[in-house]
Amino acid sequence: MTTVMIVEDEVFLQDLYTEVMTRAGHEVVANAPDGEAAVGAFRAMAKKPELILMDHRMPVMSGVDAMHEILKLDPSVCILFLTADFSIAKDSILGGAVGYIAKPFTMEALVGAVDRVLALRAQRAAGLA
C-alpha cells in the first residue's frame, strides 16, 4: 500500500481520485485544495506521503510552484501531475516531477500511471534505475 496526497482545487476530482486510489489499494493520507495548502500540509506531516497527485492551475499557488517547495523539503517524494494545462508538461518534468497525465484521462490510465511511477520508484530504491 502506498500513501498518497491529492492536491486538486476541484472537490469532485478530489473525491474521484480518492475513490480510485482507495480501490487500487492505496491510502490517501491528505487532500489539499491549492499549492500553498499542500506545502503547509506536507511540511506538517511527520510521515510524508510517498506519492503526490498534483493539479497545476489552482488558486493561491500553482502546482509547479508547490512542487518546487515540496521537493526542497523532501526530494524523494514522487509527484505525478494531472492537469489540462499541457504548457506546463516540460516545466513539471524538468522541475522534478516523475510524470504527467493530460486531462481528460480514464481512471484505468490513472491507475496505470501510478503503477508505473511506483515501479520506477522501487527500481530507484533498489539502485536499478
Next chain:
Amino acid sequence: MLSHDLANHQQAALGFLELLERSEALCDTEKRLVARTVESLGHSARLLLQVRALLAKAEQATAKPAPVKLDRAVEAAKRAVEGVFFTHRIAISTEGLAATPTVRADALLTEALTQLLVMLVEGAPADRDCHLSIEGSQEGDRVLLRLSSEGFALDPRVTDALTATRSQPGRTRAASSVSLVRELLGHYGASARLERMPGSVGSRLVIDMPVWGSP
C-alpha cells in the same frame, strides 16, 4: 478559465461513470444507459472545443500575427484532441514539422488545427484504431501542413462544407466548424482545403500558411 472549469467537471463526471460502469451490481439496461451517458459526455467535450475556438475568434479582432513554430501549435492541438477522444484509440504521427520555418499566425492557429483534427477523428469508425498523420513542408514563401487520415474518410457533411464555394454558417455543425476554421485561418492569410488522395480511402486536409516575414 471557463473551459478549464468545464473540462474539470467533465473529467469528474467521466471518471465517476467509469467506476459505475465497472460495478457488478448493474444490470445490462443500466450498463447501456451508463455507456450512452459516457458517449453523450464525449460529444459535449467536442462541443467544448468548438466553444473554445469561438471564444478565440471573439478575441481575434485584437490579435496581431506573430512568428509561430508549427511543431508547438501541432503538439498543443494533438493533446487537445487526444484528450477529448480519450476513449478512442488515436495515434497521430508527425513529420517534417521541426524543419519548417516559423509561420505568420498567432495562438489561434492551435484552435483551427484542433477543429480540423476533430473533423478527421469524427470520421473514424468507433470500433477501429484511428491513425492520423501530420506533415509539414515549405513551398516558397508558404508552409503547407497536411493532415491525413488513414483507412477512413471525412464525414461527407464536412467534405461538402469544405468544398462549398460559399460558407454556410450554422446550417450544420460541420458547416459551422468549417466556417469557423476559415475565419480563424483567414485572419493571417492562411487557408484550408481538401486535397485528393488518389487510390486511398483516407482524407487529406491542407493548411496553407505564409512564412513569417514573407510579403
